[in-house]
Amino acid sequence: MTELPDNILHLPQYQVLGCKSTDDEMHFQVDVPDPIACEECGVQGEFVRFGKRDVPYRDLPIHGKRVTLWVVRRRYTCRACKTTFRPQLPEMVDGFRMTLRLHEYVEKESFNHPYTFVAAQTGLDEKTVRDIFNARAEFLGRWHRFETPRILGIDELYLNKRYRCILTNIEERTLLDLLATRRQDVVTNYLMKLKDRQKVEIVSMDMWNPYRAVGNWREETMTYFETDMPVTNAYTESINRLAKDKNREGRGYSFEVMRARMLYTTKHKKKAPTAKVSPFYKKTIGYGLPDFAEELNYGVDLSTI
Numbered sequence: 550m551t552e553l554p555d556n557i558l559h560l561p562q563y564q565v566l567g568c569k570s571t572d573d574e575m576h577f578q579v580d581v582p583d584p585i586a587c588e589e590c591g592v593q594g595e596f597v598r599f600g601k602r603d604v605p606y607r608d609l610p611i612h613g614k615r616v617t618l619w620v621v622r623r624r625y626t627c628r629a630c631k632t633t634f635r636p637q638l639p640e641m642v643d644g645f646r647m648t649l650r651l652h653e654y655v656e657k658e659s660f661n662h663p664y665t666f667v668a669a670q671t672g673l674d675e676k677t678v679r680d681i682f683n684a685r686a687e688f689l690g691r692w693h694r695f696e697t698p699r700i701l702g703i704d705e706l707y708l709n710k711r712y713r714c715i716l717t718n719i720e721e722r723t724l725l726d727l728l729a730t731r732r733q734d735v736v737t738n739y740l741m742k743l744k745d746r747q748k749v750e751i752v753s754m755d756m757w758n759p760y761r762a763v764g765n766w767r768e769e770t771m772t773y774f775e776t777d778m779p780v781t782n783a784y785t786e787s788i789n790r791l792a793k794d795k796n797r798e799g800r801g802y803s804f805e806v807m808r809a810r811m812l813y814t815t816k817h818k819k820k821a822p823t824a825k826v827s828p829f830y831k832k833t834i835g836y837g838l839p840d841f842a843e844e845l846n847y848g849v850d851l852s853t854i
Contacts, residue, residue, distance in 0.1 A: 558608070558618070560648070562639045566621070574672070575614045578603065580621045581638065588637070590630040599626040599633055606638075607647040607672055609654055615672035618648070645677060656685045660814045663802075686809040693812060695725050695848045697745045702785035703754040705731045709804050717785040719753060723818050723848030727808045733762060753780050811849060818850040 557565060563579040570576070586593040601623040608616040620641075626633050637643075642652045651671065658667045659682035668675040698718035706713040706727070714728040714736050728739060740746065802810070821844055 560640055563618075563620075570614070573614055575611055575616045576619060577608075577616070578619045578621065581636075583623075584625065584636040587625075587627040587630060587632070588634045589627060589632045592627065592629040595629040596625040596627040596634075599624045605646065606641055607651055609648070609651050610671060615670075617672070645681065647673070652681065655681045659685075660810050682806070682809075686805070686813065689809070689813040693726075694744075695723075695817075695846050697743050697748045698725070698847075699748060700751045700753065700780055701725075701749050703736070703752060704785040705755070708807065709802075711804070713804065715785060718848050719780060719785065721818055721847040723850055724811065724815075725848045727804075727811065729804055751780050753785070815849045818847040819844040820847065821845075 558577060558579070560579070563581055566578040566580055568575065568577050583598075584596075587596050601621055603619040604622045606618045606620055608618050610616055620638060622635060622638075624633055624635050640649050641647070642649055645652060647655075655667060655671065655673065655678055658670075659678050664675045664678045664682070667673070667678045671678075695718075698720060700719040702715075702717035702719045704715050704717075706715045711729075712731045714731040716725040716728070716739075717723065718725055726739075728735060743749075
């Protein structure tokens with residue numbers, strides 16, 4: 550083994566004991582200091598080492614080579630509480646046997662590249678990459694919120710051999726969401742759950758019958774000419790085309806992956822409230838303003854898709 554400086558990995562809490570390298574891989578044996586206290590009872594200085602083994606953890610590639618850290622994992626027996634424990638490792642994600650920085654890297658790259666590419670680049674199993682992507686997409690989905698538009702665009706999108714529904718904010722030229730199906734009951738249920746849905750004044754859609762559920766479109770057609778600001782679905786159609794292009798680039802990604810890539814990795818159009826609100830007020834102040842004004846999210850900016 551070759552002796553190397555501890556900072557070669559930029560993991561200051563680990564001591565590098567040695568390194569072995571092949572054409573495609575780099576292996577580092579690393580050690581961590583003894584814990585300060587028992588992780589069960591918190592008593593200091595009352596535990597002894599009780600066996601050890603090298604456990605592999607993946608790390609970010611170095612010079613184009615996949616990296617494995619062989620961490621010397623020790624067990625300890627506490628004389629105070631009579632328990633045996635293995636200390637938590639700093640900067641590691643135990644559930645995936647990798648460093649925290651690699652986990653964050655895979656979270657980002659799995660939205661931009663196929664799972665197989667990220668797996669080959671990092672030395673991870675493709676299923677591991679998929680699991681990390683799914684967990685991140687689920688987390689982002691729980692926080693995906695947008696301002697209900699005044700002018701809503703609805704269109705169908707043929708993606709992965711099925712018709713989907715695409716929703717846009719025509720006035721702000723943004724993408725709001727993609728639905729797995731264009732079925733009337735699914736779209737209706739989604740729209741009924743929109744926050745502040747009464748804000749929607751105009752809806753622009755094509756003449757696919759189930760979107761409206763009646764056969765006569767004369768009133769809607771004439772409304773285009775009667776309003777002060779005629780509205781078309783041109784921007785929705787533009788995003789429709791961009792979504793198809795992205796699907797081709799992704800070589801047949803699943804709908805869930807395509808939706809996550811479009812909604813969570815593309816820049817959103819945000820605006821600060823026009824009225825200034827003091828963050829020091831504890832209660833709602835005059836004019837119906839909240840204590841602290843957050844940016845308004847209008848969805849994915851069309852210009853950045």
